[in-house]
Amino acid sequence: MNDQNLSSLQNWNAFWDYHLGAWDGQWTRYKPSGELSESFLSNRSFESDPEKKIINQFNQYFYNHGEHEEKRWTYSFKDHCKKDGxxxxxxxxMRGLSFRDGSAAWLVLQAKKEQYFPMELFLTNKNVRCSVGMLYGVDGELQRTACIRERRKDLDDSSWSNTSELVPPWENRNQWHGITQIIDTDLTRSSINTTFEMKPQTNEEEYFFPDNIVLRCPARITLNQKFTITGIWLESKNHLKTIKAFYGNDSKLIDVRFSIYNHK
Structure with missing residues (x-):
């Protein structure tokens, strides 16, 4: 197996080694203004063959007005494991890039004219996971954001609340120190020591979701201008995780970075 195939296999396994199983969750979608759009319950289930080369995904959505929707997809290693995710x-x-603990990004490799631009960024901790999502229209304008909080099915307890509304912005003045893992677009992996402060960039919107989850993203994507989209989870007062997708001046993905921080 050559290095590229090995990188593709490593990326494939990093996601499915963690995410197989059934996940009960709450989806909440918001308008760009931050106003609540809708909130509903879900189950996302992933099953595989013994070699994890065929994955069946079954999504169920349970809406508040009683409607029930289902979606099914099948992934195959042969058809869906690509050299770029x-x-x-x-x-x-869209491509998936995944880190060893299951933190991952579903994203578009390049923003293009007249093309929708969706993204979902996952952060995980054992039997719970959260993701932040957003959708940009063909004009580059932010259409909606989303926060999804999930736990493995039949888990007796979960740290997630039932709150849906955005919470007031909060500050954390700690100086965070940690390790950042990096996945490039050719699936090359590396790591560096980094620090983090809760200071947004001037061109970013901030959405403070319940349970100490934050999304940072631009209000508009402009072609041929660099931008960053970030998911933040203050897991506890001493532990913080981030996942960032960096895009360059050509609107192409540069890399995805997952960080685990502690403060001293």
């Missing part, structure tokens, strides 16, 4: 069966231009 694994492909979602519903979108041939």
């Amino acid at each position: 694994f492909m979602h069966p519903a979108s041939d231009y």
